[in-house]
Amino acid sequence: MKRKAASEKESAPKKNNDLFQKRQLQIVKKATKLFMKKGYAQTSMREISKATGIDISNLYYFIKSKEEILFRVFEMIHQPEIDLFEKQGIMDIDDPIEQLRTVIRELLDFGYDYGEEILLLYRESKVLPKSLLKIILARESHFVAQIEEILKKGLERNVFHFEDASFTANTIVYELSMHPLRSWNLKKYSKEELINLLEKHVMKAVIF
Amino acid sequence: MKRKAASEKESAPKKNNDLFQKRQLQIVKKATKLFMKKGYAQTSMREISKATGIDISNLYYFIKSKEEILFRVFEMIHQPEIDLFEKQGIMDIDDPIEQLRTVIRELLDFGYDYGEEILLLYRESKVLPKSLLKIILARESHFVAQIEEILKKGLERNVFHFEDASFTANTIVYELSMHPLRSWNLKKYSKEELINLLEKHVMKAVIF
Amino acid sequence: MKRKAASEKESAPKKNNDLFQKRQLQIVKKATKLFMKKGYAQTSMREISKATGIDISNLYYFIKSKEEILFRVFEMIHQPEIDLFEKQGIMDIDDPIEQLRTVIRELLDFGYDYGEEILLLYRESKVLPKSLLKIILARESHFVAQIEEILKKGLERNVFHFEDASFTANTIVYELSMHPLRSWNLKKYSKEELINLLEKHVMKAVIF
Amino acid sequence: MKRKAASEKESAPKKNNDLFQKRQLQIVKKATKLFMKKGYAQTSMREISKATGIDISNLYYFIKSKEEILFRVFEMIHQPEIDLFEKQGIMDIDDPIEQLRTVIRELLDFGYDYGEEILLLYRESKVLPKSLLKIILARESHFVAQIEEILKKGLERNVFHFEDASFTANTIVYELSMHPLRSWNLKKYSKEELINLLEKHVMKAVIF
DNA sequence: GATGAATGAGCATTCATTCAT
DNA sequence: CATGAATGAATGCTCATTCAT
Numbered sequence: 001m002k003r004k005a006a007s008e009k010e011s012a013p014k015k016n017n018d019l020f021q022k023r024q025l026q027i028v029k030k031a032t033k034l035f036m037k038k039g040y041a042q043t044s045m046r047e048i049s050k051a052t053g054i055d056i057s058n059l060y061y062f063i064k065s066k067e068e069i070l071f072r073v074f075e076m077i078h079q080p081e082i083d084l085f086e087k088q089g090i091m092d093i094d095d096p097i098e099q100l101r102t103v104i105r106e107l108l109d110f111g112y113d114y115g116e117e118i119l120l121l122y123r124e125s126k127v128l129p130k131s132l133l134k135i136i137l138a139r140e141s142h143f144v145a146q147i148e149e150i151l152k153k154g155l156e157r158n159v160f161h162f163e164d165a166s167f168t169a170n171t172i173v174y175e176l177s178m179h180p181l182r183s184w185n186l187k188k189y190s191k192e193e194l195i196n197l198l199e200k201h202v203m204k205a206v207i208f
Numbered sequence: 209m210k211r212k213a214a215s216e217k218e219s220a221p222k223k224n225n226d227l228f229q230k231r232q233l234q235i236v237k238k239a240t241k242l243f244m245k246k247g248y249a250q251t252s253m254r255e256i257s258k259a260t261g262i263d264i265s266n267l268y269y270f271i272k273s274k275e276e277i278l279f280r281v282f283e284m285i286h287q288p289e290i291d292l293f294e295k296q297g298i299m300d301i302d303d304p305i306e307q308l309r310t311v312i313r314e315l316l317d318f319g320y321d322y323g324e325e326i327l328l329l330y331r332e333s334k335v336l337p338k339s340l341l342k343i344i345l346a347r348e349s350h351f352v353a354q355i356e357e358i359l360k361k362g363l364e365r366n367v368f369h370f371e372d373a374s375f376t377a378n379t380i381v382y383e384l385s386m387h388p389l390r391s392w393n394l395k396k397y398s399k400e401e402l403i404n405l406l407e408k409h410v411m412k413a414v415i416f
Numbered sequence: 417m418k419r420k421a422a423s424e425k426e427s428a429p430k431k432n433n434d435l436f437q438k439r440q441l442q443i444v445k446k447a448t449k450l451f452m453k454k455g456y457a458q459t460s461m462r463e464i465s466k467a468t469g470i471d472i473s474n475l476y477y478f479i480k481s482k483e484e485i486l487f488r489v490f491e492m493i494h495q496p497e498i499d500l501f502e503k504q505g506i507m508d509i510d511d512p513i514e515q516l517r518t519v520i521r522e523l524l525d526f527g528y529d530y531g532e533e534i535l536l537l538y539r540e541s542k543v544l545p546k547s548l549l550k551i552i553l554a555r556e557s558h559f560v561a562q563i564e565e566i567l568k569k570g571l572e573r574n575v576f577h578f579e580d581a582s583f584t585a586n587t588i589v590y591e592l593s594m595h596p597l598r599s600w601n602l603k604k605y606s607k608e609e610l611i612n613l614l615e616k617h618v619m620k621a622v623i624f
Numbered sequence: 625m626k627r628k629a630a631s632e633k634e635s636a637p638k639k640n641n642d643l644f645q646k647r648q649l650q651i652v653k654k655a656t657k658l659f660m661k662k663g664y665a666q667t668s669m670r671e672i673s674k675a676t677g678i679d680i681s682n683l684y685y686f687i688k689s690k691e692e693i694l695f696r697v698f699e700m701i702h703q704p705e706i707d708l709f710e711k712q713g714i715m716d717i718d719d720p721i722e723q724l725r726t727v728i729r730e731l732l733d734f735g736y737d738y739g740e741e742i743l744l745l746y747r748e749s750k751v752l753p754k755s756l757l758k759i760i761l762a763r764e765s766h767f768v769a770q771i772e773e774i775l776k777k778g779l780e781r782n783v784f785h786f787e788d789a790s791f792t793a794n795t796i797v798y799e800l801s802m803h804p805l806r807s808w809n810l811k812k813y814s815k816e817e818l819i820n821l822l823e824k825h826v827m828k829a830v831i832f
Numbered sequence: 833g834a835t836g837a838a839t840g841a842g843c844a845t846t847c848a849t850t851c852a853t
Numbered sequence: 854c855a856t857g858a859a860t861g862a863a864t865g866c867t868c869a870t871t872c873a874t
Contacts, residue, residue, distance in 0.1 A: 019854095039334050041249030045848060057850075058855055066848065122389065123331050126247050137392055144393060167405050170393050174386050178379065181330065181389075184345055185352060185378050197375050205409060208416050228836080253865060266838055268866065436857080455750050457665030461844060473846075474859055482844065538805065539747050542663050553808055560809060583821050586809050587802065594798050597746065597805075600761055601768060601794050613791050621825060624832050643833095669869060681871075682834050690869065 023062045027052050028072045036116040040070055040124045070124060071132050077117045078139050080110055085146055096154030097207075103147065104202055107176045108195045115180035122181065144169050151206065160206045172202055231270045235260050236280045244324040248278055248332040278332060279340050285325045286347050288318055293354055304362030305415075311355065312410055315384045316403045323388035330389065352377050359414065368414045380410055439478045443468050444488045452532040456486055456540045486540060487548050493533045494555050496526055501562055512570030513623075519563065520618055523592045524611045531596035538597065560585050567622065576622045588618055647686045651676050652696045660740040664694055664748045694748060695756050701741045702763050704734060709770055720778030721831075727771065728826055731800045732819045739804035746805065768793050775830065784830045796826055 030051040034043040045066055049056040063069055084106055085091055093099040111118060125133055148169035154160030162168045179186055179194060186194060238259040242251040253274055257264040271277055292314050293299055301307040319326060333341060356377040362368030370376045387394055387402060394402060446467040450459040461482055465472040479485055500522050501507055509515040527534060541549055564585040570576030578584045595602055595610060602610060654675040658667040669690055673680040687693055708730055709715055717723040735742060749757060772793040778784030786792045803810055803818060810818060 039249070041247070042335075044846080046846090055854095055856060056848095057857080060849070061854070123334065126331065127250070141393060163408065164405055167394075167397065167402075168409075170390060171383070171386065171409060174390055175379070175383075178382050182378060182382055185349060186375075189375065194375075197372060200371065201376075201379060201413060204413055204416065208412065225836080231837090252863075254863090263839060264865095265840070265867075269837065274865065433857085439858090455665070457663070458751075460842080462842090471860060472844090473861070476845070477858065539750065542747065543666075557809060579824065580821060583810075583813065583818075584825075586806060587799070587825060590802050590806055591795070591799070594795065598794060598798055601765060602791075605791065610791075613788055616787065617792075617795060617829060620829055620832065624828060668867075670867090679835060680869095681836080684870070685833070 020062065023054065024072070027054065027059065027062060028069060028076055031069045032073045032076065032117065032120070035070070035073060035124065036120050040127055067128065067132070070127060071136075074121060074125075074128075074136050077114065077121055078136070078143075080114070081107070081143055082139065084110070091146070096150055096157060097159055097203075099150050100147075100154065100206065101199065101203065103150065104172070104176070104199050105195065107173075108179075108198055111176050112179055112191050112195065115183060118177050118180040122177070140173075144173050147172055154206065161208060162206055168206060171205065175202055228270065231262065232280070235262065235267065235270055236277060236284055239277045240281045240284065240325065240328070243278070243281060243332065244328050248328075248335055275336065275340075278335055279344075282329060282333075282336075282344050285322065285329055286344070288322070289315070289351055290347065292318065299354070304358055304365060305367055305411075307358050308355075308362065308368075308414065309407065309411065311358065312380070312384070312407050313403065316387075316406055319384050319387055320399050320403065323391060326385050326388040330385070348381075352381050355380055362414065369416060370414050376414060379413070383410055436478065439470065440488070443470065443475065443478060444485060444492055447485045448489045448492065448533065448536070451486070451489060451540065452536050456536075456543055483544065483548075486543060487552075490537060490541075490544075490552050493530065493537055494552070494559075496530070497523070497559055498555065500526065507562075512566055512573060512575055513619075515566050516563075516570065516576075516622065517615065517619065519566065520588070520592070520615050521611065523589075524595075524614055527592050528595055528607050528611065531599060534593050534596040538593070556589075560589050563588055570622065577624060578622050584622060587621070591618055644686065647678065648696070651678065651683065651686055652693060652700055655693045656697045656700065656741065656744070659694070659697060659748065660744050664751055691752065691756070694751060695760075698745060698749075698752075698760050701738065701745055702760070702767075704738070705731070705767055706763070708734070715770070720774055720781060720783055721827075723774050724771075724778065724784075724830065725823065725827065727774065728796070728800070728823050729819065731797075732803075732822055735800050735803055736815050736819065739807060742801050742804040746801070764797075768797050771796055778830065785832060786830055792830060795829070799826055 027048065031043070031048050034047055034051060038047075045056055045059065048069070049059050052059070054062070063072070084103070088102070088106060090099060090102055090106070093102060121136075125136065128136065144166075148165050151160060151162070151165045151169055155162070155165065175198060178198065189197070235256065239251070239256050242255055242259060246255075253264055253267065256277070257267050260267070262270070271280075292311075296310070296314060298307060298310055298314070301310060329344075333344065336344065352374075356373050359368060359370070359373045359377055363370070363373065383406060386406065397405070443464065447459070447464050450463055450467060454463075461472060461475065464482075464485070465475050468475070470478070479488070500519070504518070504522060506515060506518055506522070509518060537552075541552065544552065560582075564581050567576055567578070567581045567585055571578070571581065591614060594614065605613070651672065655667070655672050658671055658675060662671075669680055669683065672693070673683050676683070678686070687696070708727070712726070712730060714723060714726055714730070717726060745760075749760065752760065768790075772789050775784055775786070775789045775793055779786070779789065799822060802822065813821070
C-alpha cells in the first residue's frame with residue numbers, strides 16, 4: 001500500500017556526524033519496540049514520532065521512509081548474531097563438538113533474550129521490497145554457512161554424522177528460533193531447562 | 209462518532225443455507241490467497257471485494273469484519289491438520305514408530321503443499337484479538353498433545369528415547385513447519401529430498 | 417478493525433498560536449451554519465471541508481472529531497450568554513426590577529438574533545456523550561443561578577412575588593428561548609413587538 | 625442525506641385490513657422508542673427491523689421509507705393532544721377560568737408523561753421535508769387556536785387580562801413543554817409540585 | 833406476506849509524506 | 854535542525870433501499 005517509491009532521495013550525505021547517527025539509532029530502537037508490540041502496519045509514523053519525541057517531519061530528516069526504518073530494525077536485530085562469531089572467537093575453537101556447542105549455547109541465549117525481535121523478523125519480512133529483503137536474507141545465509149563449515153569440519157574428523165551439511169545447518173538455525181516462534185507452548189520451561197533440552201536435541205542430531 | 213460497538217450484531221445465525229456458506233467459503237479462500245501474497249494489513253476489503261466479485265457492502269452481509277475473515281482463514285488452515293488424525297486412522301496404528309513415521313510423512317506433505325498458509329498463520333496471528341487467538345492456539349495445543357501421546361506410548365514400549373515428551377512433541381511440530389518458514393534457504397531440495405531428510409532428522413531425535 | 421480508541425490523542429496542546437485558533441474558529445463557525453441548516457447528523461465532514469475550504473484531512477489537524485466540532489459550536493453559542501453578565505455590568509445594577517428588565521431585554525435580543533443557534537443547542541445536545549453534555553449543562557445551570565440570585569434579591573426587598581425562585585428562574589430562561597423554538601408560530605410579530613410582549617409576560621410573573 | 629425521493633409509491637392501497645395497520649402501529653411504536661433513545665439519524669432500519677422482529681425488507685412492505693416512520697411517529701404523538709379537547713369535553717365547559725385550568729392540568733399531565741416524545745418532536749422535526757412538516761405544524765396551530773379561543777372568551781367576559789391572545793396562547797402551549805425540554809434542571813421537583821407551579825405561573829399570566 | 837441477497841453511494845477517520853518557514 | 858500546516862489517497866464499514874423468489 002506504499003504511498004510512493006522510496007525514491008532514492010539520497011539528498012543528504014552531509015551528516016555523517018554523531019548526532020545524526022544517534023538520532024537514527026534512537027528512532028530505530030523505539031520503532032523496534034513499537035513494531036514488536038503492535039506490528040509494523042499497525043504502527044504509525046505519528047506514534048514513532050511521539051515515542052521518540054522527534055517531530056514527525058523532522059523524522060523524515062533522519063530516515064527516508066517508514067520502510068527504511070523496518071529495514072534498519074532488521075539490520076539491528078541481525079547484528080548480534082553476526083558479532084557472535086567474531087566477538088566470541090568461536091571460529092578459533094578447534095574441536096567441532098566444543099565449537100558447535102558454544103555456538104548453540106550462545107545462540108539459544110540470544111534467541112531467548114531477543115525472542116520478540118526474531119519473531120518480528122519472521123513476521124514482517126514480507127513488507128520489505130525484494131531488493132531490501134535480499135540483503136537481509138543474504139546475511140542469514142552467511143550465518144548459516146558459518147555453521148555449515150563447523151559441521152563439515154566435524155564430518156571430516158568423523159565426530160559428526162549426518163546426511164546433508166547444508167540441510168542440517170539450516171535445521172539447527174531454525175531450531176534456535178523455536179522459542180520465540182512457539183513461546184506460547186513453551187512457557188512451562190525455564191530458560192535453563194529449555195536451553196538444555198534444545199542443546200541436547202541439536203547435538204543428538206549431529207553426533208549419532 | 210466512533211463506529212458502533214461491535215455489540216448487537218451477533219443476532220443472525222439465521223442463515224444455514226447453502227449459498228450463504230458457499231459465499232463465505234469463497235470469500236475466505238480468496239482472502240487467504242491475498243493475505244498470503246500481500247499480508248493481512250496490506251490487503252484491503254476493496255481488494256477482497258474485487259477478487260471475489262462480491263460487492264463490498266454485500267461482503268459485509270456474509271462476514272462481520274476483516275478480522276473475522278482472518279480468523280476463518282486460520283480455521284480453514286487448521287482443519288486439514290485436524291482431519292489428518294481422524295481421516296487417516298493414524299490413531300489406530302499400534303506400532304509407535306510406524307505411527308510417528310506416518311504422522312510425520314503426512315504432515316510434511318501437508319506442510320510442503322500448504323507452506324504459504326502456515327507462514328500466514330505464524331505471520332498474522334498477532335492481528336487477532338486475544339480471545340480469538342486463544343481459540344487458534346487451543347487447536348494447536350490439541351494437535352501437539354496428540355503427538356505427545358504417540359511419543360509417550362513409544363517411551364513406555366521402550367522404542368523411543370528422549371527426555372521430555374511435551375518438549376519433543378513441540379519440536380517435532382515445529383520442525384514440520386520448517387519448510388514454509390525457511391523456504392528461501394531450502395529451495396535447492398526437491399520435495400522428496402526434503403521430506404526424507406526431515407523424516408530422518410525427526411526419527412533420529414526420538415529413536416536414539 | 418474498530419477505530420483506534422480516542423486515547424493517546426490528547427497529546428498536543430502545543431499550538432497556541434494564531435493561525436491554529438483562527439482555523440478552528442473558522443471551522444466551528446461554518447459548521448454552526450451547516451448544522452443549523454441541515455442538522456448535525458445530516459452534515460458530513462466533507463461538507464464542512466468544502467465549506468471551509470480546508471482539506472478534509474487537514475481539518476483533522478485542527479479538530480479531533482466531528483463530535484468535537486459540535487461541542488465547540490455549543491461552547492461558542494453559550495459564550496455570549498455568559499459575557500452578558502460580565503460585559504454589561506448587569507450584576508452591578510442595584511434595583512432588582514431594573515436589573516431583571518435589563519437581563520430580559522438583553523437576552524431576548526440575543527435570543528432573537530441567535531435563534532437558530534439556540535435551536536441547534538436544544539436539538540443536537542443528545543449527540544454529545546454524557547461527559548461533554550455535562551459541561552454544557554453546567555454552563556446553563558450557572559446562568560440560571562445568576563438569574564435566581566436577582567430574583568431572590570427582589571424577593572427580599574419585597575418587590576418580587578413568586579413561590580419558588582429556582583423554578584421561576586428556569587421559567588424565565590426557558591421563555592427567553594421561546595422565539596427560536598416556536599418561530600414558525602410567531603412570524604407575525606416584529607422583533608420589537610415580541611420583545612415587548614415577552615418582557616411584560618415575564619415581569620408580570622414576578623411582580624404580582 | 626436521503627438516498628432517494630420517497631417516490632410516491634402508493635403502490636398498495638390493497639391493505640386496509642387490520643393486520644396491515646397493526647403492523648404499521650407496531651413499527652411506529654418501536655421506532656418511537658428507538659428514536660427517543662438514540663435519535664432519528666442514529667437509528668438504522670436494521671435496528672427497527674430487529675426491534676420489531678419484522679424482516680427488513682418486509683418492513684418496506686408496511687412503510688414507504690424511514691422518513692414516513694418519523695412522520696407517523698409525529699402523528700401519533702400529536703394524537704393525544706388532539707383527543708384532549710374532544711374526549712374530555714373541555715370545549716363544553718363554560719367558565720373560561722375553569723376551562724383553561726382544566727386544559728392546563730391535562731396538558732401538563734400529558735407533557736409530563738410524554739416528555740420524551742415531545743422532545744423528539746422538537747428535536748427531529750427538521751428531518752422532515754417541508755411538505756410533511758407543514759402538516760405537523762398545522763396540527764400544532766390548530767391546537768394553539770383552540771386555546772386562543774378560550775382566552776378570547778375569557779377576555780370578553782373580563783376574567784382574563786392580557787395584551788395579545790395569540791401570543792399568550794403560544795406562550796401557554798410553550799410553557800407546557802417546559803418539563804420535557806428542560807428536565808435536567810427540574811429534576812428536583814416532583815410531578816405534582818411542578819404541575820402546581822406551572823399552573824399558577826400560567827394562570828397568573830392571564831388573570832392579572 | 834415473507835426472506836435472503838444485492839446495490840451503490842456514503843461515512844468518519846487515518847495514513848505516509850512533503851513543503852515552506 | 855525543527856516546526857506547523859498541508860495534501861491526497863486510502864481505509865474499514867454502514868446506510869437506506871430494492872430485487873427475485
